[in-house]
Amino acid sequence: MNAEILAIGHELLMGEIVDTNSSYIAQQLAGTGITVRWMSHVGDDIDHLADAVRRGLERSDLLISTGGLGPTSDDLTREAVARAVGEEMSVDPDILAWLRDVFARRGMEMPPTNIKQATLIPSATSIPNPNGTAPGWWVEKDGKHLVLLPGPPREIRQIWEQTVGPRLASMSGTGVIATRTLKTYGLSEGGLDEILSSLFGRENPYLGIYAHTDGIHLRMIGRGPDRSAAEKVIEPMEAEIRRLIGDAIWGADDDTPARRAGALLVERKQTLAVVEGASAGTLASLLHAQPGRESFFRGALVPGSGPVHAGHEPATVDPDGAIILAQLARDSLSADVGLSVTPVSRDTAEEGATPAGSVFIGMVSDAGTHVATGHFPRRNAEWVMQRSATMAIVELLSALSSNRI
Numbered sequence: 001m002n003a004e005i006l007a008i009g010h011e012l013l014m015g016e017i018v019d020t021n022s023s024y025i026a027q028q029l030a031g032t033g034i035t036v037r038w039m040s041h042v043g044d045d046i047d048h049l050a051d052a053v054r055r056g057l058e059r060s061d062l063l064i065s066t067g068g069l070g071p072t073s074d075d076l077t078r079e080a081v082a083r084a085v086g087e088e089m090s091v092d093p094d095i096l097a098w099l100r101d102v103f104a105r106r107g108m109e110m111p112p113t114n115i116k117q118a119t120l121i122p123s124a125t126s127i128p129n130p131n132g133t134a135p136g137w138w139v140e141k142d143g144k145h146l147v148l149l150p151g152p153p154r155e156i157r158q159i160w161e162q163t164v165g166p167r168l169a170s171m172s173g174t175g176v177i178a179t180r181t182l183k184t185y186g187l188s189e190g191g192l193d194e195i196l197s198s199l200f201g202r203e204n205p206y207l208g209i210y211a212h213t214d215g216i217h218l219r220m221i222g223r224g225p226d227r228s229a230a231e232k233v234i235e236p237m238e239a240e241i242r243r244l245i246g247d248a249i250w251g252a253d254d255d256t257p258a259r260r261a262g263a264l265l266v267e268r269k270q271t272l273a274v275v276e277g278a279s280a281g282t283l284a285s286l287l288h289a290q291p292g293r294e295s296f297f298r299g300a301l302v303p304g305s306g307p308v309h310a311g312h313e314p315a316t317v318d319p320d321g322a323i324i325l326a327q328l329a330r331d332s333l334s335a336d337v338g339l340s341v342t343p344v345s346r347d348t349a350e351e352g353a354t355p356a357g358s359v360f361i362g363m364v365s366d367a368g369t370h371v372a373t374g375h376f377p378r379r380n381a382e383w384v385m386q387r388s389a390t391m392a393i394v395e396l397l398s399a400l401s402s403n404r405i
Helices: 020-030 046-059 077-085 093-105 112-118 153-172 189-195 227-248 257-267 282-288 319-332 346-351 381-401
Strands: 002-008 035-042 062-066 124-127 136-141 144-149 176-184 206-212 215-224 249-252 272-276 297-301 337-343 358-365 368-375
Touching (some): 153 176, 189 227, 257 381, 272 319, 272 381, 297 319, 368 381
Parallel strands (some): 002 035, 272 337
Antiparallel strands (some): 124 136, 136 144, 176 215, 176 249
């Protein structure tokens, strides 16, 4: 079985957002034995959409689209599919009742525009969407399959895991798929490839390696007649990976650095305070979103252009200053652990000790101090804020796990 992925939306063609959905779906299809032959983007134009759907159904056994299932006038995926297969849309009363209930549980009256999200064509069945108001479609026509998914990645992932993935695995004859992701920090892709070389290249379980902002992820895919059997296929590989690089693994599956660091602080009955020069509040946002934050997160100092401590401006900090700022956060907010994430000073960069564009991450507690350095040469301020916040929380997790602080 060969497949095609169609990502829909003018925002993709304009470069306003990055299409992560297609890469996610391609990864999932690889684990089912279904080969992706084509991948394309198309804007919110019904003629172009209908042509793309017709072309996809002519040359592919399976066409999966993302986006265009919202309630607004420019959400045209359903209409385009109906035109491409020559069928009429009609409102499904069961979907409409479900949709009205979704809005009622939110304390809202459903706008009339949302009724289009309750439509189907005769060859389509509804795909449940537990996280949104846009059910998908599964169309079967002339021996071909067309799967319509919403655009938000969070919605796609749950729909895939609960409905689409298992059905495709059954169709392809690969059985049930189980996955396990181990998340690492401190080792490069090349280093991991060398250490784990004997585990790559296998069919079942399959091991993939992917670079992310929070480190290198190792994703295992196992197949079996049922979920339990598929998970057992993965277990020996996971055990071997943990034996070889256990100290470098900071989490698994849906773990995030902020969630793991927060859980570790709660477990140790410690609190955290931060000073953010480079990340400008992004780190505080990550921590504030964690469950139980009131138990471990005291707060953040987010300076503007002025100093937060006599003689130490966030834009002109050296390694010693990073520790002083971390101690400042700790003292000011009465926390057990202080963390600072600040840009390298201009003087330090000019001296050549640390390149321009670097960030110092200072940590301090009763157990000791630690400074890490990250290098972010790009000039995009938002990118630097996100990357420095991610690195800071990963470095904090590493330092806590190894009892350096």
